[in-house]
Amino acid sequence: MGQDEPVLGPLISSTGHMGLRLQTQNLRVLCDPWVSPGGAYLGARFPFPDNSHLRLMPGLWHAEWVAVSSAHLDHMDLAFLSALSDGVRVVIPEYPSSVFRDRLSEAGVKDIVEVAAWERLPLNDRGDWLTAIPEQSPAEHRAAFLIVADGVSVLHGNDARLSLSQTRRAMVEVGGPLDLMALDASEPRFKAVKRLVRSVKPRLVMTYSGPACFLDPALAQHNQHLCEPGELPTETLRMLPGDSVRIAPTTHDVIRDPHWEGFAYSEHLDAYASSRAQEIAEVWAAHPDPGAGSGLAKRFKEHFVRLGRLSPYFLERISMTVRFDVSGADGGVWDVDLGASHSQQAPQYTFSVEARWLEAVLSGEIRWDDLFLSRRLLIEHTPDADGTYLFGLLKHADADALQAVEDYDKRDPNATVTLSAGDRAFEVTRYCPHSGEDLAEGAVIDEAPEGLVLRCLAHNFDFSLTTGLCLNARCEPISVAAPV
Structure with a gap:
């Protein structure tokens, strides 16, 4: 692929899922690399298609900068990031709380640079720069990265939901149309992405491979969105892991990875699942069912006492009883009153989960948001239940993050x-x-x-x-x- 050869313009390479690599003669930047063999979210999700052949590709993972857009584990590959060489700087967006930075620090990531929204971070002394564009609402901690290198602009959108005005501001920042927009155009987001592309008219669009797949047989029913994205209203590059595009000011050249010759989405999944069976088995072995008397119920109660103290505003908005149906030797059926007007009301939400996965949350190994994204639980609710603030409380579980949402909600309602x-x-x-x-x-x-x-x-x-x-x-x- 020639990653280490001189190029006339930036070379953009797909690293799988929502990751890419940008290289010029004077700069190497990795964005959202996800390459660890064990997948993410308790062995539930894996990059699709399989990008494991890239791990042995010389030079592909060398970079001076690694930009990580969110604390979601399919973007924040802690095993990869904690093994980075000294001197590699990890760039993250500045969010309302320190949770993202803390998770990286606790994993051993050393050189972390937080970038405020629209703040230009110089990447070298040649005028190349990067900025972060977080989603407008603090209820979601996702962001895009805008990179300008050798006069070429790349919007690494990953799965952030940017508004039209934000994307237009990005064009103002770079002084014209975007050269490349890299976007998640999978089925749930396709209509919004198509509308955005039609409005801003970038020179090229790169659609990420994916979305992530579920290789554990217990979760295989969630693979219904694994398909090629539809047509977008501009020249679209469908890049598989290892494919590259070299972008010059007026031309571009696509270099395909021969690994994918004859590839078909429909024929890839079964063989991929078989190749990861050992890693999935290791996840299950590492999370045994807590035995009777483990104290799970006591720690569960203490956990929700702490959550209940974080934000009176969220409790007022939730105002419901939530049931946890926990299976396992030390499980049970436990109801939690979250701001409910009276106790023992009928639950509006029921979470059914194995004790082994709940233990991972209570021990601090993962967060509630990680468990939700793993799909290793069943969520049921009454028809009129609104879980917006319930899920916000659980996934953030941080006073600063919850306060930012409250402040955002309380903007002038009469405007x-x-x-x-x-x-x-x-x-x-x-x-x-x-x-x-x-x-x-x-x-x-x-x-x-x-x-x-x-x-x-x-x-x-x-x-x-x-x-x-x-x-x-x-x-x-x-x-x-x-x-x-």
């Missing part, structure tokens, strides 16, 4: 913004009543059987521009008026 659809204009509530997304930047107007509909792109909530009512979820209405 309005004018949005246009053709020759019609509407003055509407500026902030989505569901999670506070700024509708000035994160909304589109579509035709629907009910008439014109405003869609909040944060969670795809639809609001009627006739009545203001939410049409597809339980949510407070928006105000709607035609400006004078």
Whole structure:
């Protein structure tokens, strides 16, 4: 592939999943590398397609900088990051809490550089730079990286949900259209990505391989989204792990990894699962069922006492009983009242989980968000239950992060913004009543059987521009008026 040869412009290589490598004659940057053989999230998720052949590729993993976008374990490969050579700097976005940095430090990662939103970080003395673009809402700690090297701009979007206004600002920062947007265009996100690409018209789009797959037979039913992404409204590079593109100011050249000759998505999964059976078995062996008398129930109760002290605001918004149906020798059925108006009300959410995986959370090995993403639990709820703040409390479990969400929610509820659809204009509530997304930047107007509909792109909530009512979820209405 020639990673160490001089190039006329940046060489961008796919490293699998949502990772890439950027190289020029004077710079090497890795973004979100995920290469450890044991997968992530308790051996539940693995890069798709299999990128293991890259581990032995000379020079591919050498870099001066490693940019890691989030604390999700398919981005933050702790085994890889903790083994980096001295002098390699790990760049992370600045989030409202220290949890991300703390997890890296505890794993032994030494040289960590936090970058505030839109702050330019010089990467060398030749004018190359990087910045982080976090999602607008602090409820999600995900971010894109914008890199400019040798005059070429690369937006490493990974799975961050950037708004149109953020992407347009990125274009302003680089002084013109983006040369390459690298995006997660898998099925759940495809429509939003297509709309974004159509609006900003980048020169090239690179779609990441994936999404991650489930190789444990107990989780195989979750592989329904493993397919090639659809067509996007610009020249699209479908890059498999090891494929590269060299981007010059006016031209580009794609270099395909011969490893993938004859590759077919539909034929890859079974052989891949067989090749990882030993690693998955080791995960199960490392997490035995806690024996009777292990004190699991006591530690579970203490854990939720601590969580309940983090944010009165979140408890007020949750206001429900949550049931945990824990299977195993020391399990049981345990109800937790989270801000409920009275105890012993019927549970609105039930989490069914094996004690071995709950133990991993209580011991601090993983976080609740990691367990949710592993799919190693079953979640059931009543039809009208809103779990937004319940899941926010569990996945953040940090007072600073929860306070940032509260402050975001409490922005002026009476603020309005004018949005246009053709020759019609509407003055509407500026902030989505569901999670506070700024509708000035994160909304589109579509035709629907009910008439014109405003869609909040944060969670795809639809609001009627006739009545203001939410049409597809339980949510407070928006105000709607035609400006004078």
